[in-house]
Structure formats: structure tokens, C-alpha cells
Amino acid sequence: MALADLAVSIYQQFTALSLVQQILLVIGTPFVYNIVWQLYYSTRKDRVPLVWNWVPWLGSAVPYGMQPYEFFESCRSKYGDVFAFVLLGKVMTVYLGPKGHEFVLNSKLAEVSAEEAYKHLTTPVFGKGVIYDCPNVRLMEQKKFAKYALTKESFINYVPKIRAEILDYFKTSEEFDMANRESGVANVMKTQPEITIFTASRSLMGDQMRKLFDASFAQLYSDLDKGFTPINFVFPNLPLPQYYKRDAAQQKISSTYMKLINQRRETGDIDPKRDLIDSLMAHSTYKDGVKMTDQEIANLLIGVLMGGQHTSAATSAWFLLHLAEKPDLQEELYTEVMSVLGPKGGKLEDLSYEDLQKMPLVTNTIKETLRMHMPLHSIFRKVMKPLVVPNTKYVVPVGHHVLVSPGYAQTNERYFPDPFRFDPHRWDTEGAAGGDDATVDYGFGAVSKGVSSPYLPFGGGRHRCIGEQFAYVQLGTILATYVYNLSWSFKAGEKVPDVDYQSMVTLPLEPAEISWVKRETCVL
Numbered sequence: 001m002a003l004a005d006l007a008v009s010i011y012q013q014f015t016a017l018s019l020v021q022q023i024l025l026v027i028g029t030p031f032v033y034n035i036v037w038q039l040y041y042s043t044r045k046d047r048v049p050l051v052w053n054w055v056p057w058l059g060s061a062v063p064y065g066m067q068p069y070e071f072f073e074s075c076r077s078k079y080g081d082v083f084a085f086v087l088l089g090k091v092m093t094v095y096l097g098p099k100g101h102e103f104v105l106n107s108k109l110a111e112v113s114a115e116e117a118y119k120h121l122t123t124p125v126f127g128k129g130v131i132y133d134c135p136n137v138r139l140m141e142q143k144k145f146a147k148y149a150l151t152k153e154s155f156i157n158y159v160p161k162i163r164a165e166i167l168d169y170f171k172t173s174e175e176f177d178m179a180n181r182e183s184g185v186a187n188v189m190k191t192q193p194e195i196t197i198f199t200a201s202r203s204l205m206g207d208q209m210r211k212l213f214d215a216s217f218a219q220l221y222s223d224l225d226k227g228f229t230p231i232n233f234v235f236p237n238l239p240l241p242q243y244y245k246r247d248a249a250q251q252k253i254s255s256t257y258m259k260l261i262n263q264r265r266e267t268g269d270i271d272p273k274r275d276l277i278d279s280l281m282a283h284s285t286y287k288d289g290v291k292m293t294d295q296e297i298a299n300l301l302i303g304v305l306m307g308g309q310h311t312s313a314a315t316s317a318w319f320l321l322h323l324a325e326k327p328d329l330q331e332e333l334y335t336e337v338m339s340v341l342g343p344k345g346g347k348l349e350d351l352s353y354e355d356l357q358k359m360p361l362v363t364n365t366i367k368e369t370l371r372m373h374m375p376l377h378s379i380f381r382k383v384m385k386p387l388v389v390p391n392t393k394y395v396v397p398v399g400h401h402v403l404v405s406p407g408y409a410q411t412n413e414r415y416f417p418d419p420f421r422f423d424p425h426r427w428d429t430e431g432a433a434g435g436d437d438a439t440v441d442y443g444f445g446a447v448s449k450g451v452s453s454p455y456l457p458f459g460g461g462r463h464r465c466i467g468e469q470f471a472y473v474q475l476g477t478i479l480a481t482y483v484y485n486l487s488w489s490f491k492a493g494e495k496v497p498d499v500d501y502q503s504m505v506t507l508p509l510e511p512a513e514i515s516w517v518k519r520e521t522c523v524l
């Protein structure tokens with residue numbers, strides 16, 4: 001019987017059914033298919049064990065989306081460190097622990113692709129031609145170009161600007177209004193995103209750009225920021241207002257950046273050591289001679305600022321909340337900061353880059369915050385060539401994804417005792433475990449060759465974050481400036497909020513408020 005006849009006879013049988021039977025058939029078929037497919041899949045000895053799921057497409061989205069680390073731990077108890085689950089129509093292969101970090105982050109360029117995993121999430125927000133909307137070899141050079149603005153020399157110039165922005169925010173913001181108030185309550189989920197964007201734009205983009213963030217820009221930036229959401233993984237573009245606003249914001253912001261670039265070029269006002277814009281204007285010609293266009297430079301600026309925004313805002317919110325619960329730790333930090341700044345004789349607000357290097361507890365407080373609250377709880381790669389899981393008979397097929405989660409290891413008692421205890425002193429003895437120092441250079445500087453550490457808050461391999469040093473300068477200046485100006489605590493009965501795993505980064509659930517009081521050494 002020809003295919004056409006078969007189709008016709010199926011159609012006739014279908015229409016012969018009652019409406020209820022038809023609906024049950026249409027809805028039931030995917031469920032039946034999903035069960036049959038999983039049963040077949042479970043017979044494949046060359047496949048990673050698949051977490052059973054009853055709902056087609058959604059798969060294990062709910063338990064994973066709500067509590068990824070608990071989901072992983074429950075899967076590990078059944079399947080071990082290597083297992084796969086369905087997430088919104090995609091098959092994700094997870095390899096937990098340091099071996100999993102090595103497996104995913106050091107996979108060959110031809111085997112796995114970050115751009116295939118992330119381009120729909122980031123390109124609509126950052127713009128075209130940069131980061132994940134270009135071949136990896138281009139991204140490696142874009143990271144090299146950006147790193148010219150992330151040198152020690154750069155940081156020495158950034159610290160005074162970052163500090164000035166924080167003090168200005170303490171004085172003029174409605175959240176603190178320290179010009180008129182000695183104490184108050186601050187919502188860290190409002191203060192930290194603002195302090196983060198002001199300090200990052202002032203240091204990385206220069207004074208003129210910072211001024212932009214006061215006027216109309218704030219609304220534009222908010223429209224763009226709202227477009228940077230995990231929903232883009234599934235629906236990168238929909239004919240809805242928030243998508244149009246995102247795209248309009250991307251165009252207006254990038255054209256503003258291009259105008260500024262032209263201004264500096266025309267007036268010859270380019271100082272390669274001043275900020276990220278200058279660095280990119282001075283260094284943006286690829287090795288093969290191709291130059292980045294101004295649009296691409298503007299788009300890279302948007303990407304770098306956006307990446308640093310969500311991660312730093314979340315991390316500083318978290319350390320403020322943990323310190324609100326630990327007044328003794330706050331006092332220890334105050335003693336450390338005063339021991340460095342006090343004898344300088346100068347006014348307290350002369351915090352410098354060199355001073356930050358003499359504040360190990362400030363550094364370890366940030367390090368401990370990143371251990372407990374890794375901003376990205378899951379890192380993805382798309383499999384482009386069949387991927388053998390080492391020392392197993394498993395092959396991850398093309399089209400599946402691999403998922404690595406250093407955040408899981410960082411909060412697991414197998415690797416860190418008492419993992420949910422916020423204790424920066426756990427790092428005091430860390431110097432010994434320096435680990436192997438072998439490095440490799442993917443085109444943007446030396447990075448650690450091995451990535452089998454349980455602690456990788458900035459990832460590893462060719463996609464390792466270039467923002468680590470800037471993050472410590474920005475967050476260290478924020479923490480030190482908070483500590484010498486005010487002390488803060490929770491109101492009676494309040495504690496560190498639970499984690500929201502469904503946003504772009506792991507955020508504290510609101511309300512997330514601290515009660516602050518000026519210290520006698522407050523400079524405002």
C-alpha cells in the first residue's frame with residue numbers, strides 16, 4: 001500500500017474517532033512516545049544512563065530548575081557521577097566533580113561548542129559579531145584585546161574611581177542618603193546592582209560614559225538587562241514588547257558607544273592605558289589583519305559589562321548578607337581594614353590597589369562567597385562530535401549537550417567540609433594546596449592547564465573568565481569601603497535568604513535587607 005494510501009487511511013480512522021478520543025490520542029501520543037523512547041534508550045549500553053521522566057520535552061526541568069545541586073545529588077545516588085537528563089527538549093549529560101570539570105572544560109574545540117550552547121542567549125543582548133556570535137578563534141582574540149584594560153596598572157587607576165562611586169552612592173542614593181542619615185535599612189538587591197554598574201562603567205568605560213548612566217540611559221540599560229534572561233535559551237526572539245525593547249536598547253546603547261568612540265578618535269583622545277574603550281580602540285585588529293568594526297567593539301563592551309554586572313552584583317549582595325549574620329567576622333574585617341588604612345595617616349578614603357593586597361581576609365571573604373554562591377550554577381557546551389566519556393563505554397552523541405557544575409562540587413561535603421558554613425578562614429591554610437602550576441595559552445594569556453580542581457568559580461580552559469582580577473578589585477573595594485564606613489546586621493529573626501536558581505545568576509531571594517549604622521570612622 002503506497003504511503004499516500006496509508007496516510008489517507010490513518011486520517012480516515014482518526015476523523016472516525018470521537019472528539020474526546022481524538023484529543024486523548026493527540027495528547028497521549030507524545031507521552032507514550034516519551035516512555036517508549038526511554039525504554040529503548042535504556043537498552044543502549046553505549047549511552048549515559050538517562051534520568052527517568054514522565055513529561056515529554058519538559059523532562060526534569062522542574063526539579064533541576066528549582067534546586068539544581070539537590071537534583072544532581074539525588075541523580076548521583078542513583079546513577080553515579082555521570083548521568084543524562086532531559087531539559088526543555090534537550091538531552092544534557094552531566095559529569096559531576098573534578099573529573100567532570102576536566103571532561104567538559106578541557107574537551108577539544110572540535111568536540112564541544114560554547115557558541116552553539118550560548119549564542120541564542122547572548123547575541124540578542126550583546127549584538128552581532130562578538131563573543132558567541134563568531135568563531136572561537138575570534139573570541140580568543142577578543143579576550144586578549146579586553147585584557148589590555150585588565151592589567152595591574154589599570155587596577156591601580158580603577159580603585160580610586162570605584163571607591164569614589166561607592167562613597168557617592170552612600171551619600172546621594174535614596175537607599176543610604178548618608179548625607180542626612182546615621183542609620184537605615186538597605187535592600188542589597190537594589191543597592192548592589194546600582195553600585196556594580198556605577199563602579200564598572202566609571203572604571204572600565206571612563207567618566208563620560210558613567211555620566212550617561214544617570215540620564216535616559218538607566219531605562220535603556222534596564223530594558224537591555226531584562227532581555228538577558230534564561231528564557232532566551234528557549235525563546236531567543238518572540239514578537240513581544242520586552243523583546244522589541246531589548247533590541248531597541250541594544251541598538252541605542254551600542255550607537256551611543258560608537259558615537260563616543262568616534263569622538264575620542266576625532267579629538268585624538270585615546271590613552272591606551274585609561275579604560276576598556278581606549279584599549280579596544282588601540283587593540284582590535286585580529287592576527288589575520290581583519291579589524292573589529294566600531295559596532296563590534298561597542299557590542300563587546302556591552303557583553304563584558306553585562307557579564308560582569310550580574311556576577312559582581314550577586315556576589316556583593318551575598319557577602320553583605322552573610323556578614324549581616326556574622327558580626328564577629330565584620331569586626332575582624334574592620335580590624336584588618338583599619339590596620340592597613342589607619343596608619344596611612346591620610347584620610348580613610350585613600351584606599352588603594354596596594355592596600356587591597358594587604359587585606360587577606362577581604363580577599364578570602366570574596367573567595368568564600370564565590371565558593372558558596374558560584375554565579376553560574378551550570379555551564380553548557382553543545383556536542384559537535386561524538387564524545388567518549390573517559391574510562392567508560394559511554395559515547396555522548398552529536399546534538400546532545402554536556403553540563404559542568406563547579407558550583408555543585410563547591411557546595412558538596414565530599415570536597416568542602418561543612419559546605420554550607422560561610423567561613424572565609426577555611427582558606428587560610430589554602431596556600432599549601434596550590435596544585436600543579438602547568439599553564440596553557442589559548443590566545444589571551446596563560447591559564448591553568450588542569451581544571452580538575454573542585455573550586456572553579458571562574459571556570460577553566462579556553463573559555464575561562466578574564467574578569468577574575470577585575471572582580472576581586474571591584475568587590476574588594478566595595479567590601480572594604482562598606483566595612484570602614486558602616487556596620488550592618490539583620491533585624492531580629494532574619495537570616496541569609498534562600499537561593500533563586502532560576503535567574504541568570506544564583507541570586508538571594510527577596511526580601512534581602514540589611515540594617516546599617518554609620519561607624520565612627522565613616523567619612524561621610
Ligand code: X2N
Binds near residue numbers: 064378503
Ligand atoms: C520552565 C522551575 O526555571 O521548572 F555574560 F562577555 C558576557 C548564564 C549560562 C546563565 C547558564 C536553567 C534557569 C533552568 C531556569 C561575556 C560573567 C558571559 C560569565 C528550568 C519551568 C554568558 C543556566 C541560568 C541554567 C539559569 C553563559 C556569563 N562571566 N558573566 N525549568 O551564561 O558566560 C557573559 C561570558 C549563562 C546560565 C536555568 C531553568 C562572556 C526553570 C521551573 C521552570 N544558567 N539556568 N558570564 N528552569 N524551569 C557569560 C557564558 C555565558
